[in-house]
Amino acid sequence: MSFSPIKIDEAAPAPVSRPAPSMAIVVPCHNEQEVLPQLFRRLEKLEADLLEREAIGGPMALILVDDGSTDRTWEAIEAANTSLLVTGIRLSRNHGHQHALFAGLMKADADVVVSMDADLQDDPDAVIGMLEAYDNGAEVVYGVRGSRRKDTWFKRWSAQKYYALLSTMGVDLIPDHADFRLMSRKALDALSEFGETNLFLRGLVRQVGFTSATVTYDRAERAAGESKYPLHKMIALALEGITSFSVRPLRLITLLGFAIASLAFLFTFYSIFAWMFGKTVPGWTSTVVPIYMLGGVHLVALGVIGEYVGKIYQETKGRPRFIIDRTVTGGAVEAPISMASAKASMGSR
Structure with a gap:
C-alpha cells in the first residue's frame, strides 16, 4: 500500500x-x-x-x-x-x-x-x-x-x-x-x-x-x-447535511418568490396593455397554467420550509x-x- x-x-x-x-x-x-x-x-x-x-x-x-x-x-x-x-x-x-x-x-x-x-x-x-x-x-x-x-x-x-x-x-x-x-x-x-x-x-x-x-x-x-x-439513504444523508448546515434553500425560495413576483408583474402589465388596445386573448389556458405552476412552486417551497421546521421540532424535544x-x-x-x-x-x- x-x-x-x-x-x-x-x-x-x-x-x-x-x-x-x-x-x-x-x-x-x-x-x-x-x-x-x-x-x-x-x-x-x-x-x-x-x-x-x-x-x-x-x-x-x-x-x-x-x-x-x-x-x-x-x-x-x-x-x-x-x-x-x-x-x-x-x-x-x-x-x-x-x-x-x-x-x-x-x-x-x-x-x-x-x-x-x-x-x-x-x-x-x-x-x-x-x-x-x-x-x-x-x-x-x-x-x-x-x-x-x-x-x-x-x-x-x-x-x-x-x-x-x-x-x-x-x-x-x-x-x-x-x-x-x-x-x-x-x-x-x-x-x-x-x-x-x-x-x-x-x-x-x-x-x-x-x-x-x-x-x-x-x-x-x-x-x-x-x-x-x-440510493434512498444517500439522498436522506444529503438532505440531512444540507438542512443541518445551510439555510441556502430558504434563501433560494425567497429569490424564487421575487422572480415569480416579477414575472407576475410583467404579465399583469401585459394584460392591462392588451385590454387597453382591445387585444384580450380569450380562453382559459393563460389563466390555468400559471395557477398550476404557482401551485407546484408553493408546494415545493412548503416542503423545504417544512423540512427545517420538522428539524427544529426534533431538536427541541431533546431526545x-x-x-x-x-x-x-x-x-x-x-x-x-x-x-x-x-x-x-x-x-x-
Missing part, C-alpha cells in the same frame, strides 16, 4: 515531540456478521505493524457498535476471537449509522480515535499515514478516496453529484471523504460539546476546526455482505441520540449505560 504525500489543509504549528499515542478504532456495525472475521484479521495486522513502528503506545482498542442488527452480528462481537482489545456496544434499536458512530466515539478513551466502516472498503493501512499527520501536529486527519475504480459507474457519478450539491448549498465538506478519519482527544472533546440530535458528522467535524490534514488512499471492493447505504442496551469487554457484560454515556447521548442541553 502506497500513500500519496500527506496534504496539510491548514498551517500546522511547529512539529512537537508527541509521545506515541494510545489508539482506539470505532466501527459501527449493522448486519456485518460475514465481514467481521476479515475485519479482525486486517486490524490485527495493522496493530502489529504499528507496534513494530512504535507508532502507538500500546495495544490497540477496537470498539464495535451493533446498530440494531437482525443477523448474528452481536453474537460475533461477543465471541470475537482476536488479540485486539474488543469492546462491544449494543444499541437498543437501529438508531442509524451516524448515531452508532457517535456512540462509539463517545465511548472511546484514547489519545487518538479512528472511525471506519466494517466493510473494509476504506483501507486500514491508511491509518499509518494518519498517525504520521497527527505526529506532525494535525488534530483531525481525513481519509480521502483517491481512486474509486472498484465502485460502479452510478456510485461514482452519484458521489460526485452529492459533493457538488452540498458544496453549492454552502456545506463545508472534504470532497471524497466519508467517515474514515482520525481525531485527537482534543478534537473529540470539542465534538462532544455539540448538542444536535440530528447528526451529520462529516459536517460537524469540520465545525470543530483545529489543524487538519488529509491522507489519500484507494477505495477497495466491499469485503463481504451487501452495502447498507442504498437521546442513542440508547445503549448493553456493553461487553473481553466477554464480560457491563452495565447497560453509564451516566457519562447518557449525558453524551443527550448532548449539551
